[in-house]
Amino acid sequence: MNDAVLVEALRAGSADVLDTLLARFGTEIQTVAYLILRDRQDAEDVVVETLLAALAHVKDLRDPTALRPWLLRIATNRALGIRRRGVRIIHLEVVPDPGSARDATSDSATRLTLLAGVDALPARMRAAVVLRYYADLSVEEVAIALGRSPNTIKSQLQVALGHLRRDLADPPGSTVLAEARHD
């Protein structure tokens, strides 16, 4: 079933199509939400809310071929909404691994540092980075998803990359986000 057929089914109000949407886009939506929120339960909520919103508001989708970026746009906005409501984030400083200094340039260390840097970015900037570099949306699509101009997104990405570069060059100066949870 291609996107146009999926959109037609959505417009017809067919709830059955949600299964297909979940199978095709669910994992990506959930992962994008997770990379923005860093919370598995919230990411799951985002998937449910996104697909239900798609069913309810499919009339807003003008171009059926843009189904995927449209869904990611909904998901990102839902994720940012959750982010705005939540106050569970505290900042912790990153410290280098004293026992593995020689691995400081390893892929694993680089990945940890970069992800820490992404987590420390402001929410909308982080969302832009995730959409651009994980979901591989174009700058224009990211701009539409976040309701900003392409120039603003370009600028945000440039700033984000600058931060991340500095983090990679000087990991101890960066910060890490962590979630505090009372169980």
Added chain:
Amino acid sequence: MTDDQFEMRLRRALLDEGAEFAHSIDHGLIRTRLADATAHRGQARRGLWLVAAAAVIAVIAVGAILAVAPRNSTTPGQPSPLTPSEPIATPASMDVEPGWRLALDYTGQVTTTVPKPVGVHFTMPADATRWALKVRCSGPAALVVTSEAFVHTASCADPAAVSRSVYRVITGEASGEVRLAFTGSAPTTFEVVAETTASELGDPLSLDPSPAPVGFGGNGPFAPPLVIPAEWVATSDPVNGGSGGTDTLDMDTPMFKPGPVSMVLSCFGSGSLTVALVNITDPAAASPTIAPAIGQVVHCDGSTGQVSVQLTRPSNGTENGIEVESESDNPNTDFGWSLELGQSRP
């Protein structure tokens, strides 16, 4: 490194992280939730027609009754809004609120540093297999909702703030309690909405608001909620030292690096705290690292005690956590503590 090379590294880091997460995804529960939600949409549409028809009939019937009824037949007294006198005959579903909805007014003054908990008990119909609790608040306070299964925070100051629904599949026990803790300095109103997918009307849902006693805490299944009123700081509820108080902070710390993690316990009141458990969990580790802080006693006489733990291996980037449990031996009910965690350069 060129810009392209750096972007490639970033892309690869995100893709690797995403792939690890995606590997653990199970869409079963999401499928169930979607099915429930869409089934209810259909019911709601049919329900609207039924409600409209019923309203017309009711108007006619009421008119007929008024025409023949005696004028002094009203019953004095109203049923308490907290205890619905009888089940309301609506099919239970995730979005049906009448009959399952209870508004509670909470107007207690709360301080900015000590959360003021209120317990709300609930009982679900016997055949409830899924339920959701929603808590809404308005006012300048921050709210933390805690239960055995979840914790959620929201700022009541944002008029649009509505805590997200908490959806859980439960088996067996269909009752429990949520604790609502507020930080703020002005009256705050909150509302608890409980919804269930019970297929038949069984026992009505009961919410039993019970203001927590002074010194609320102790060793029960619900330890006093920890609140994060500001970055870096978690504040416990006043601990009832007479029965021994415990509190646990579980931190998901995806990016903890090897090195010391400092915990600063600041007490108010006087007494001593014992660090009962410091547990660092990492599912990737063959054996979790246990920090050597267990048993440390922090004497609190207005000063600040400090303990530290040591992370000995790098995080796998996903599930690291630190669990801290403390006990108080102070019989005073106004004794409490705050906790700060941080990781700094060695």
